[in-house]
Amino acid sequence: MKVIYNFSSVKYEFSGHPESPSRIKIIYESLKDKFEIEEYSQGLDYEEILKVHTRDLFEKVKNGEFIDYDTPNNKEMFRYAVLSVGSALKCVEYLLKGERSFSLSRPPGHHALKDRAGGFCYFNNIGIAVNKILENGKKVLILDLDVHHGNGTEDIFLDRENVLYVSIHQSPLYPGTGLKNISNSYNFPLPPGTDIKTYMEKLEEIEKILKDFSPDYLAISLGLDTLDTDPLGGFALKWSDFYEIGKKIYSWGVPLFVVLEGGYGPDIGRACREFLRGVDGR
Ligand SMILES: [Zn+2]
Known part of the structure; x- marks a missing residue:
């Protein structure tokens, strides 16, 4: 398991915002x-973003509009949002070479729809990464473990072939979507207190x-806001539970990569470590 560490993630901050650089530092x-840590700092071809998002949204983020x-924007944010996409795309490179990896990066992405940013998300990092895999004619299952429903990822892949x-x-919780299954989207809404x-x-x-479905690959949106100590979520998972969750996913035997989404409490570092140990079969 390689950790792609996008170190630009710790370079920007909006005062008082829970989606802060300390999240990345703790993890x-x-x-x-x-x-094994690999520092990431390259840019990427903007076309990868435009295959998934509208030109309007792209320009809006780029111009700092x-x-x-919840999703503060300025002229600098674009660069950070692009690098976070690039960090997820780096995972795809490793996936296609047969290696597992984790994108340790912010801003997160799963609330970014084709044509709308929001919920701390600008571009849909995992969506753009999965789109790249689909271009190769492979089947992908996206597993979103964030305490919030990934309305953006659902929107991007709804009715698309070869992807679930x-x-x-x-539920109830932001953004209020994901209450039932639709088309190729399977939703499991659970009440606060879920253990x-x-x-x-x-x-x-x-x-x-x-x-x-028998996918070729598994793409995981890892939100650590399912922890009992998270200030935004209401689930009751302990940090030590994340090993069992990871191990279960590992037992499916499908090559995978992991992208960080949310998680705002004090236990996110050890929960992340336990999860990655699990999915790495350790
Ligand atoms: Zn979340």
Whole structure:
């Protein structure tokens, strides 16, 4: 398991915003002695972004236009948003070479729709990465483990061939979507207080969906806001539960990569480490 560390992630901050550089620092500290770290700083071809997002949204982010109060924008944000996409695309390179990797990067992406940014997200990092894999004619299952529903990722891949979107998330909670299955999107909304027992039962159901679909690759949106100590989410997972979750996913035997989404509490570092150990079969 290689960790793609996008170190531009720690270079910007909006005062008082929960989506802060300290998230990345906490996780980095927890991973640096356990995993191979590769620093990432390249740019990318903007065409990759425009294959998934509208020109209007692209220009809006680029020009630093107002998005919403949760998703502050300025002229510098574009570069950080682009680098976060690039970090996820780096994972695809490793995936196609047969190596597992994790994109340790912000801003997150799963709330970015084709034509709309929001929810701390500018461009849909995992969406752009998965789109790249689909171009190679492969089948991908996207597993979204953030406590919030990934409305952006669902929007991007709805009705598309060779891809399934599967999400376990809290309801009611932002953004209020993902209440039922539609087309190739499988949603598992769960109440506040959901613990590891219920969570693992849902993963058993997802295992059946995965076996029927038989994907070539698994793309994971890892949100660490399912932790009991998270200030934004209401699930009751302990940091030590993340090993079991990772191990279960590893048992499916599908080559995978992982992209960071949310997670705002004090335990995100060790939860991330345990999850990655699990999906790495350690
Ligand atoms: Zn979230």
